[in-house]
Amino acid sequence: MVAYDISNIEAPELISFLPTGLAPEGVLAIPQRNLLLTSNEDDGTIDFFEASTESASAYSPTAPLLLSPGVTLPFSAISGLHQVRNNPSSLYAVPDNAVAPSRIYRIEIEDSVATVVFALPITKDGEPVSYDLEGVTLHPPGGFWVVSEGDDREGQEAPNLLSYVNGLGEVQQEIPLPEEAAGAITRFGFEGVATNPEGTKVYVAVQREFEGDPANTVRIAEYDLESQTWNYYFYPLDTDNVEESWVGLSEIARDTDGSFLVVERDNQGGVNGSANARIKRIYRVSLADAEPGATLEKTLVLDLLSDYDWIEEKIESLAVTEQGYWFASDNDGGINSTRMLFVPRQ
Template structure:
């Protein structure tokens, strides 16, 4: 569980902020309530915004009021006061003198494993009262429900730069067992058990049941071991096994195709007991495996009670959270699992490290777990803790890259309120990177969106105003599927579509006309003088009014006044362009620009104006309207009027505020809808927000 990731392979999910009544995911599965996100706490709030601060593994103190997380980059523990879980407060840090890898609590004590081989015991007053030499590099630490024993997985992690990371590499890992009464440490050897590198066991995670039995995952060895902590004896050990999973994406090719098959060792990371005889594993994979799912095992027999197969990846695809760039590796990478019983219902919570979500399962029948919800998280969810006494689930996410607005966080979810509504696709239609939105003429409950350059070929997605993606249409040119960087779409009254295509250093900005079957009928370039000043940050929206097609240019063109963007009108009769200037708000940080344009009537247009910031730095996410003159010469500046500030809505989901609000439509029901682009989970949290703004325009 060390920090071995980069920010370039991140992931996606989609939250629907709705004014109207939309069925929730939990309700769709027969439950009247579920978990909803209450808050998101950036770890840097315990230091400063310019500090590098992560939140990897976390625990919640016995009274349920303080989250304690490991901050490896800062070599410290972080504290968050969740007395009010909707308004968490920074509660300081405690230096560890090394990188903490895990933390747990024993009554009023905290137990922090530190990578240099120590278990640091911290009092309720945050004083280090004891340090125990573990004799090796620890990973996970767990406390027995009885309070009698502490177990620490001593991984002695292999060096991936030595011999290509191949096993074996000494020294061998083991399980450290500490008697909480005497603080005496006993080492339980784990060598000679696995068929994979038996001389080099690398225990990754440990969990303890009410019988004082520990289950330990030997991730790289693809093995599971059950240990009696009272005797220090191994009660059972068995391989985690391999599984053939069909119907998954196995190729990194900018498209999601659930047609591949893998045969892989499970190589479990996180483990958790469900009962005293059953436990669950998150099958992340590491050395040479990863089955992309999670499994329930019988601890007595070693038998597989249930396995997720391809289901978890299919769920990720349906919720827009699938990381295509990881298709040729380990897919969504289930990282960790936790168990909790809420209002009598037993749940397992499964973190997807690359998909940036926590999946919730009802395990009332462990042989047939029922998926109930997908909880969108920030990047790299590592730790997950169930707190049934307060009806809470806490997820800590380690990814930290301030340069792109990605920060390590602690997120709190609560049971009992209305769960987050979510956009979901039917029949496994893959989606993400919804870069535009349009009404469908003549239909009150229909919208269309389009995928941008994250995926190829370009697809037009049909969805209901209630948030269900239920159709897809591939764009073709001369009979061949084509990939554009489509940033705008409008469905035409006479059938077909217009696309606004953003250019690059090697491709031009285009206005593209499609027929009703998505076939390219016409590609229209910009005037040479305008095209010469645009490469990236070009066309971002398109609208149609009468015989004119209107486009929005995202950023200020070279030579134009500062803090302006261009609005272009293409006359389809005369085949000529004319231009207006649009005044942009000055962004406190970064830049501001346009990302959508919609025709309200023949004279009025609405645009989305946004900055390029996310999280707490986000400042401009607004809808403005403006009227256009009937005739003009030159490039006059329009007068804009505020219509809606979207920032409060984006904040109301209590998540990480998304930067790319890129779709806007006035549907046939008279309501206005907006959507964010999740960048296909690349260098973004992956969460998409789809907003029903009511009768706004």
């Protein structure tokens, strides 16, 4: 919801953006109590706003408003985050295929505002290229690793790809899955990317099960740059009792201690309504001593639904800093809002 001062009806003045629940459908003013209420269809909530002559904001340094400086630098569908090297107030971000051609955003965070300040175009052989980007990480020697999610639907055929992009945005290498693996996972494939500290191995979170794999078990894929081979680790998913719901991974990030954090979520919330949302969790896994083919043990780090009222469906981005963790939701190309959240380390 947006508030305007209409003292001069011919020149309304923007006062504030007011974040509501999902899909606000009704609004009610109660002047005698100085209140404004909204009713929100998709999550069944009611928001209360109190008018004040003092400067106030519904946003905060840990829950900033994400915006761009103007129409020349639009953003949408944030699906991956990573901290800018040595700068915890700056993040790199990538959009999915709602934005084309593909690009890497830079976001600067100050007080209660996160501003998209730059977009690095991604090119291949000198031409703009479009991927369904779902993750970004820094390559320790320089440049970026990005992942693009595959699709086997008619007219949208595309492979799952791990790509190296240099600092100029130029694609230097595209790495697909081996043929036998590529045929076992297409849509709901690559969803996040991270490296080991040395940059010799790249890890990719796969969202849903490979064909033929056990139910409720997904893979974390490992690409060895020296041997140019893929290995896999198995990750056990939480289960949900909601009919026609599924659970999968949507991000992986290396923490400061060398372990890895994954975002595990269901497909409820957002436009599906929040009543059935159950799983919006962050788990920690260690790959240090794991053998390829092993089933990983996981430890709960955060439950964003119960602890932070995270009811947006697509929590798809996690950036690690020394101070804590940044999260962002995918707004599905403008269908939903983009929510950002910072959780300090405990």
